[in-house]
Amino acid sequence: MQASTHDDMNWTVAGAKAKxxxxMERAQLAPQTISRNGKPSVVVVSAEEWQKKTARRGSLAEFLLASPLRGADLDIERQHDEPRDLSL
Structure with missing residues (x-):
């Protein structure tokens, strides 16, 4: 099997369309890059890999509780400026 550009993971649009x-088969093993006009345009990955990359890892509350700033006793004052005039 020969990819349409210089290595096994890069394809031209025409080559990717033709094959x-x-x-899709190769994307099950490794991400496949499709280039347009000589520049990488998209990457095709397996559905399993996509799920791994986009899976939510915990809730916002868990993220905030794990913050290194938690318990840092920051002294943050709210500004009491007048609201800006947004009329044009």
């Missing part, structure tokens, strides 16, 4: 099944 979409192969692009």
């Amino acid at each position: 979409l099944s192969e692009v």
